Amino acid sequence: MLKKIIPHDSLRACFNRRNLVNYNMASGEKKSLTHIEKTLKEKGFDVKKITPLTSEKMEVHANTLHPIQNNQTGEVNVPVPVRLTVSLDNKGGIKNIEGASPTPEAVRDAEHFVKTLVDNNQLGMPGQPSSSHQTHQIEINKQGQKVLTRKNFSAF
Amino acid sequence: MAKATKKKKPTKSSKPSKPGKSAKPSKPKANGTVSAWEQDPGSKDKPDGGQLIQVPTPVLGQSPFSIAISNPPKAPNPTIYSPGTDEFRYWALAAALTRGKDFWGKQLPGVSWEVGNQLPVDMDHGEDLNAYYDRVGLRFFHGTAAGRTVFSCESPDVVCHEQGHAILDSIKPELWDAASLEVAAFHESFGDMSAILTGLQVQSLRSNVLAETGGNFFQASRLSRLAEQLGWAIRQSFPTAVEADCLRNAVNSFFYRDPQTLPSNAPATSLSSEPHSFSRVFTGAFYEGLAGMFKIAGTNESSLQQASLDMAKILTTAIKAADVVPGFYSQVAANMIDTANSQFATNGYAQALRSAFIRHGILSPSSSLAPVQNIARAAMANTTGTPRELPKLSLSITEFGLGIDSILVHSASDSARFNVAGAALSKGEVTAPGHQEEAKAFIEDLLRRGRLAVPNTKRDARSAMVVTRASAPEDHQTHTHELQKQGNDFVLKRVRIDCGFYCTSH
Numbered sequence: 279m280l281k282k283i284i285p286h287d288s289l290r291a292c293f294n295r296r297n298l299v300n301y302n303m304a305s306g307e308k309k310s311l312t313h314i315e316k317t318l319k320e321k322g323f324d325v326k327k328i329t330p331l332t333s334e335k336m337e338v339h340a341n342t343l344h345p346i347q348n349n350q351t352g353e354v355n356v357p358v359p360v361r362l363t364v365s366l367d368n369k370g371g372i373k374n375i376e377g378a379s380p381t382p383e384a385v386r387d388a389e390h391f392v393k394t395l396v397d398n399n400q401l402g403m404p405g406q407p408s409s410s411h412q413t414h415q416i417e418i419n420k421q422g423q424k425v426l427t428r429k430n431f432s433a434f
Numbered sequence: 435m436a437k438a439t440k441k442k443k444p445t446k447s448s449k450p451s452k453p454g455k456s457a458k459p460s461k462p463k464a465n466g467t468v469s470a471w472e473q474d475p476g477s478k479d480k481p482d483g484g485q486l487i488q489v490p491t492p493v494l495g496q497s498p499f500s501i502a503i504s505n506p507p508k509a510p511n512p513t514i515y516s517p518g519t520d521e522f523r524y525w526a527l528a529a530a531l532t533r534g535k536d537f538w539g540k541q542l543p544g545v546s547w548e549v550g551n552q553l554p555v556d557m558d559h560g561e562d563l564n565a566y567y568d569r570v571g572l573r574f575f576h577g578t579a580a581g582r583t584v585f586s587c588e589s590p591d592v593v594c595h596e597q598g599h600a601i602l603d604s605i606k607p608e609l610w611d612a613a614s615l616e617v618a619a620f621h622e623s624f625g626d627m628s629a630i631l632t633g634l635q636v637q638s639l640r641s642n643v644l645a646e647t648g649g650n651f652f653q654a655s656r657l658s659r660l661a662e663q664l665g666w667a668i669r670q671s672f673p674t675a676v677e678a679d680c681l682r683n684a685v686n687s688f689f690y691r692d693p694q695t696l697p698s699n700a701p702a703t704s705l706s707s708e709p710h711s712f713s714r715v716f717t718g719a720f721y722e723g724l725a726g727m728f729k730i731a732g733t734n735e736s737s738l739q740q741a742s743l744d745m746a747k748i749l750t751t752a753i754k755a756a757d758v759v760p761g762f763y764s765q766v767a768a769n770m771i772d773t774a775n776s777q778f779a780t781n782g783y784a785q786a787l788r789s790a791f792i793r794h795g796i797l798s799p800s801s802s803l804a805p806v807q808n809i810a811r812a813a814m815a816n817t818t819g820t821p822r823e824l825p826k827l828s829l830s831i832t833e834f835g836l837g838i839d840s841i842l843v844h845s846a847s848d849s850a851r852f853n854v855a856g857a858a859l860s861k862g863e864v865t866a867p868g869h870q871e872e873a874k875a876f877i878e879d880l881l882r883r884g885r886l887a888v889p890n891t892k893r894d895a896r897s898a899m900v901v902t903r904a905s906a907p908e909d910h911q912t913h914t915h916e917l918q919k920q921g922n923d924f925v926l927k928r929v930r931i932d933c934g935f936y937c938t939s940h
Contacts, residue, residue: 326608397698430568
């Protein structure tokens with residue numbers, strides 16, 4: 279049952295990705311949260327934070343890869359923040375996901391972000407050696423997609 | 435506690451130093467202290483002249499936020515070394531890292547590095563005028579400019595900036611790869627804020643800043659000027675890429691613009707959407723907010739430290755609560771005001787922060803009270819030539835929280851001679867606002883700039899929400915407009931034209 283997944287006294291608690299399995303929960307609950315994270319990952323969401331809303335719903339902050347067109351890079355998939363409302367079934371599985379698509383504002387933000395990286399020579403291309411000023415690199419993932427990946431935060 | 439030492443005439447430190455060069459201790463003292471820079475090896479537009487201090491031998495390996503200098507693998511004997519030597523650089527780096535580690539460790543109990551239990555640090559990763567954090571560790575470089583070799587690991591500003599990235603990554607890891615202009619810029623701003631807040635834990639620096647600014651904290655100082663030496667080195671090859679006397683200055687008057695409307699790059703004198711450039715908007719508001727908090731906390735250096743500790747708590751609480759959305763700056767700012775209200779209700783910090791965020795455009799006056807509205811646009815301008823009294827317009831200003839529901843203003847409600855509007859930076863033109871909107875924007879602009887005096891009303895608590903400038907002189911008035919009572923109405927009246935050269939305070 280779902281009540282086993284989310285402790286009764288922690289409905290308002292947030293579970294950051296890093297402490298999903300460190301939180302003082304029963305092993306079954308940890309497993310269930312980890313299972314939800316894994317299921318969302320399979321659907322293309324990199325989970326950052328889970329906030330239980332009710333016993334049947336949770337808010338999930340995640341990044342999802344979204345294709346962006348840029349004159350220099352061509353199509354590149356960039357991680358764009360989304361806020362999902364995930365409904366659970368009575369077995370603790372995912373029944374429904376709302377908010378799976380990034381908002382138009384977030385997409386425009388991502389487009390300008392990539393353009394700014396390109397214009398400032400802060401974006402390294404696949405297979406090319408990167409300098410310390412290149413904060414990002416385009417990498418090819420297992421699916422053969424070009425993905426924007428952060429390498430560092432620099433002082434200048 | 436760090437003790438300031440006499441400002442030494444640069445000797446070896448001013449000469450080019452080759453990487454890997456080793457030197458014997460100049461005056462070995464086995465007294466458990468090492469020497470380091472107070473804030474930066476450089477001073478203003480010079481690569482040297484920074485203040486040397488002596489600190490207890492740094493201890494890096496203890497939790498929380500354990501750190502290990504992995505390159506070089508072995509620590510030199512801890513004692514006093516001359517600047518320009520590898521040994522000095524090692525302990526200068528260790529001292530800066532310890533400064534940040536101790537500060538953030540107390541502020542963030544239970545938090546650990548995103549990279550693991552220990553943060554590895556490479557003191558000299560190669561040749562470059564830079565430093566970075568890459569989720570493996572911190573890497574510093576050396577580079578040559580004008581015949582002089584500069585090591586980024588020496589500067590507490592640079593070290594604590596990079597360490598700040600690692601700290602923020604630990605408390606908000608979702609910011610790491612979010613493809614968002616404001617998120618990336620905020621990360622850079624946090625690095626600079628970390629350098630400022632950790633610097634303020636050094637007693638001599640607090641005293642020196644107060645002496646340098648005459649107690650008016652919101653003035654350019656050795657604290658607000660970040661990474662003077664690295665800025666100098668970059669300036670030798672790229673004169674417009676950095677500010678005239680440092681890498682970035684937290685005392686600035688940059689006003690928020692939607693970063694999507696900004697050019698991708700620009701000289702340091704202008705804003706661009708490049709994260710380091712755009713970070714200055716938030717850092718400027720932060721610094722002005724801190725100045726306002728200091729005014730409330732007291733006048734001496736211990737009050738300044740208390741304000742910095744309170745600011746760190748407000749900042750980190752707000753960051754944790756902020757949603758990661760394109761308008762991330764306003765989310766953090768609103769959460770900071772909320773935190774100040776809830777955790778420091780009796781201090782009045784919220785008003786200082788609100789003023790700072792409004793003055794830098796990160797929050798609109800109305801959204802700073804209830805952060806639901808977008809930021810309004812530019813101020814109204816009267817360019818007509820014939821002197822005459824303009825028609826009065828009744829304007830609702832409830833949302834500004836001044837304790838007055840409506841006022842009368844002289845509105846520029848003539849028909850426009852030319853149907854034109856300013857150009858938007860991306861494409862097209864900005865939409866010309868209507869008269870009501872334009873007048874409201876003017877009021878809002880006065881509020882942002884701290885130039886509107888509001889009379890006390892029966893609702894004094896709300897009229898206290900008027901915006902004040904942290905740098906406003908206390909011995910004379912500089913507001914340009916007042917709300918004056920005329921019969922049953924309040925009318926907006928100009929009282930002076932102030933041409934004072936408040937370089938960073940409008």
